[in-house]
Amino acid sequence: MDMQGRWEDIDHLLLRQGTLVGPEFEPCAELRESLHNDLRVLVIGAGGLGCELLKDLALSGFGNIDVIDMDTIDVSNLNRQFLFRMHDVGKPKAVVAAEKVMQRVKGVKVVPHYGRIEEKDDEFYRQFQIIALGLDSLEARSYINSVVCSFLEYEADGSPALPTIIPMVDGGTEGFKGHARVIIPGVTPCFYCTLGLFPPQVTYPxxxxxxxxxxxxxxxxxxxxxxxxxxxxxxxxxxxxxxxxxxxxxxxxxxxxxxxxxxxxxxxxxxxxKNIIPAIASTNAIISAACALETLKIATMCCRSMDNYMMYMGTQGVYTHTLSHEKDPNCLVCSPGVPFEVDSSISLQKFIELLLEDPQFKDKLSKPSISYQKRNLYMQAPPVLEEMTRPHLNSPLFELMEKAGGTLNVNDKKLTGILRVNVSFRGHNDTVMDMDTAGGG
Amino acid sequence: MINLFSLKQKQKEAADGTGGRVPVKKQSAGELRVQKDISELNLSKTTFISFPNGKDDLLNFEITIRPDEGYYMGGTFVFSFKISPIYPHEAPKVKCKTKVYHPNIDLEGNVCLNILREDWKPVLSINSIIYGLQYLFLDPNPDDPLNQEAADVLKDHPKQFESNVKRSMAVKNIRKFATY
Missing domain, CATH: 1.10.10.520 (Ubiquitin activating enzymes (Uba3). Chain: B, domain 2)
Structure with missing residues (x-):
C-alpha cells in the first residue's frame, strides 16, 4: 500500500548509524515498522498545537495515535487549526481532527477521545509509550504531570525504573513566543520541579x-x-x-x-x-515541529533527546535557545522519596514514633503531619484538624494506605519542603493481590 | 529508552488485564503545598479556621477573625478561602462572607489586599494572607479604597467612621452607612 519512496526521508534517520544517535540505537528496517505498528502515542489537545502535532506525527511514521480534547470547534479556530473547516464548527475537535488525519495520511490510525483528561483513568494513560502535549493551561499540564509521575517507580539503587517511565513532550506558545521541552520523569525535571518557569498571571489591584x-x-x-x-x-x-x-x-x-x-x-x-493571548499559526507550527521531532527521537533513539528545554522567540527573527533545567531532588511530584520499611501491623501512632526515632529523620522532624494521596491521615495543627484526624492514630497504617505501600507526605515545621517517605510493608510487598485471593479461597 | 521490539510483547500482556477502573483523583500541586501551609498555621487567639467540607478538603476553608483591638474590636468576620489546583502559582481567592463597613472591603465581599492580587508571590503562604487580613482590621487603609464612601469618612471624620463601624457591627446593616 505504501507508495515507493514514502518513507525515504525517515529511513535516512532510521537505517544509518551516526555520531548523534541515542544510546543503544541500532539502525534497522524493523524500527520503522514497529513505530508504525506497535508504538502508541497520545496527543493531548487538538487545538493550534494539536492539529500540527497530529499531522507531523502521522507524516513521520507514527501509526497509532490517540488524541484527547474536551473542546468543540469554534469559528475563531479556523485561521490556524487547519484540520477544521466551516462546516465542522460545533463538532468535537478530537473527532474531526482524527478523521481528517486518517483521510489524508494513509495507514495511520487515530483514535479520538472527546472529553476531559481528568475523566480518564490511570490505565488509559498507561497504554501509551509517549505523551505529546499541546495544551494551553498550566492546570492541565500540572494534572497530566502528576498522573504520569505517579507511574514512576525507582529501583533499589535509586535510579528510575525504565519500564515505569512515560516520557512527555510539551509544547506551548504565547503569541510570538514558545517553548518545547522533554520531560522524562525521574530523569529530567517535571513541571512541578520548574513551576517557576511559568509567567505569573496578570492581575490588577x-x-x-x-x-x-x-x-x-x-x-x-x-x-x-x-x-x-x-x-x-x-x-x-x-x-x-x-x-x-x-x-x-x-x-x-x-x-x-x-x-x-x-x-x-x-x-x-x-x-x-478568558486570558486569551493572540495565537500565531507559525509559532504553533515551529513549536509543534520541534515536539514531533523530539517524539520521534525518543521513540527510535535515532538521535539524542533535547536536553531539556527549548525557548523560542519570534519577535526578533527566529531566535531559539536550548537549556538544561535541573531536577528538584526533593520535588513533591517526581522525586523517589526516602524508602522506609515497616511492619504491616503497626498503627499510625506507632509509625509516627518510628519516624521520630529513625536516625535519618529524627533531626528533621518534631511534630510531623502525615497525608496519603488525597487523605490527611494525621494533622498536628490547626487544632480543629488535629481533632478530626486524631481517630486515625489508632488505625493500622496498612489499612489507611489501602493495603498497599506508597508515598506518604510528611509535613513538619522543621522542614523547608515536604518530606516524601516511601513506605513498604514487611511481608506484603507485591503479594497483596495473592493474599487477598488466598483469603477469599 | 523505549525498546520498540519489546512493545509487541507488552501490548499482548496488557490486552489481557485492563478493566474499567474508576479514575484515580491525583493530588494537585496546590493540595500538596496547602497541606504544608495548613499544618504550619500559626493562628493568633483572635483567628479561627474551619473546614466546611471535612478534613480531606483543604482547598476550601474559612477563616474567622475576631479583632480584639481597633475600630473593629468585638466584631466577627468570616472569610472564605478557595485554593487553586496550581497554588502557590496563583493566589488563593478570598472573599469576606460577613457584610462589613470597611474602606478596603466592598459590600460583595471583595477584599483589596495587595498580596491577594498584584503582589502575590509563591513564597507567601496562607499565614501571610491571614496576617494581611488581620492588619486590615487594625489599620484600614483609606488611600486604596474599595468602598470609597467609607474611605472618605475615615479620612475626613475618623470619629464618625468609628461610630459608623460600631453601628454597622451592631445592626448588621451596612448599606445605611454607605453615604455620610
Whole structure:
C-alpha cells in the first residue's frame, strides 16, 4: 500500500548509524515498522498545537495515535487549526481532527477521545509509550504531570525504573513566543520541579479597578470581578456564554466612557476575561515541529533527546535557545522519596514514633503531619484538624494506605519542603493481590 | 529508552488485564503545598479556621477573625478561602462572607489586599494572607479604597467612621452607612 519512496526521508534517520544517535540505537528496517505498528502515542489537545502535532506525527511514521480534547470547534479556530473547516464548527475537535488525519495520511490510525483528561483513568494513560502535549493551561499540564509521575517507580539503587517511565513532550506558545521541552520523569525535571518557569498571571489591584481605572483592561476586569456580583448576584459567570460576555462588554464600554478611556472592544473583553493571548499559526507550527521531532527521537533513539528545554522567540527573527533545567531532588511530584520499611501491623501512632526515632529523620522532624494521596491521615495543627484526624492514630497504617505501600507526605515545621517517605510493608510487598485471593479461597 | 521490539510483547500482556477502573483523583500541586501551609498555621487567639467540607478538603476553608483591638474590636468576620489546583502559582481567592463597613472591603465581599492580587508571590503562604487580613482590621487603609464612601469618612471624620463601624457591627446593616 505504501507508495515507493514514502518513507525515504525517515529511513535516512532510521537505517544509518551516526555520531548523534541515542544510546543503544541500532539502525534497522524493523524500527520503522514497529513505530508504525506497535508504538502508541497520545496527543493531548487538538487545538493550534494539536492539529500540527497530529499531522507531523502521522507524516513521520507514527501509526497509532490517540488524541484527547474536551473542546468543540469554534469559528475563531479556523485561521490556524487547519484540520477544521466551516462546516465542522460545533463538532468535537478530537473527532474531526482524527478523521481528517486518517483521510489524508494513509495507514495511520487515530483514535479520538472527546472529553476531559481528568475523566480518564490511570490505565488509559498507561497504554501509551509517549505523551505529546499541546495544551494551553498550566492546570492541565500540572494534572497530566502528576498522573504520569505517579507511574514512576525507582529501583533499589535509586535510579528510575525504565519500564515505569512515560516520557512527555510539551509544547506551548504565547503569541510570538514558545517553548518545547522533554520531560522524562525521574530523569529530567517535571513541571512541578520548574513551576517557576511559568509567567505569573496578570492581575490588577482591586482598588485600582474600583477607583482609578486607567486602561481598557481595568474597565473590563472591574465589570468581570466586581460589577457582575453586584448586579447579577447568584448568577455564576460563564465565559463561554455569549450573553454573559456581551453583558460584560456593554458594561465595560460604559465604564470606559465614564472614565474617558478608549479601546474597549468585544474581542479585547474576551481576551481579558478568558486570558486569551493572540495565537500565531507559525509559532504553533515551529513549536509543534520541534515536539514531533523530539517524539520521534525518543521513540527510535535515532538521535539524542533535547536536553531539556527549548525557548523560542519570534519577535526578533527566529531566535531559539536550548537549556538544561535541573531536577528538584526533593520535588513533591517526581522525586523517589526516602524508602522506609515497616511492619504491616503497626498503627499510625506507632509509625509516627518510628519516624521520630529513625536516625535519618529524627533531626528533621518534631511534630510531623502525615497525608496519603488525597487523605490527611494525621494533622498536628490547626487544632480543629488535629481533632478530626486524631481517630486515625489508632488505625493500622496498612489499612489507611489501602493495603498497599506508597508515598506518604510528611509535613513538619522543621522542614523547608515536604518530606516524601516511601513506605513498604514487611511481608506484603507485591503479594497483596495473592493474599487477598488466598483469603477469599 | 523505549525498546520498540519489546512493545509487541507488552501490548499482548496488557490486552489481557485492563478493566474499567474508576479514575484515580491525583493530588494537585496546590493540595500538596496547602497541606504544608495548613499544618504550619500559626493562628493568633483572635483567628479561627474551619473546614466546611471535612478534613480531606483543604482547598476550601474559612477563616474567622475576631479583632480584639481597633475600630473593629468585638466584631466577627468570616472569610472564605478557595485554593487553586496550581497554588502557590496563583493566589488563593478570598472573599469576606460577613457584610462589613470597611474602606478596603466592598459590600460583595471583595477584599483589596495587595498580596491577594498584584503582589502575590509563591513564597507567601496562607499565614501571610491571614496576617494581611488581620492588619486590615487594625489599620484600614483609606488611600486604596474599595468602598470609597467609607474611605472618605475615615479620612475626613475618623470619629464618625468609628461610630459608623460600631453601628454597622451592631445592626448588621451596612448599606445605611454607605453615604455620610
Amino acid at each position: 482591586l482598588c485600582t479597578l474600583a477607583e482609578t481605572p486607567r486602561s481598557p483592561a481595568h474597565c473590563i476586569e472591574y465589570v468581570h470581578l466586581i460589577q457582575w456580583g453586584q448586579e447579577r448576584p447568584g448568577d455564576s459567570f460563564d465565559a463561554d456564554n455569549p450573553e454573559h460576555m456581551k453583558w460584560i462588554f456593554d458594561k465595560a464600554f460604559k465604564r470606559a466612557e465614564q472614565f474617558k478611556i478608549a479601546g474597549v472592544t468585544y474581542s479585547l473583553t474576551q481576551g481579558v476575561v
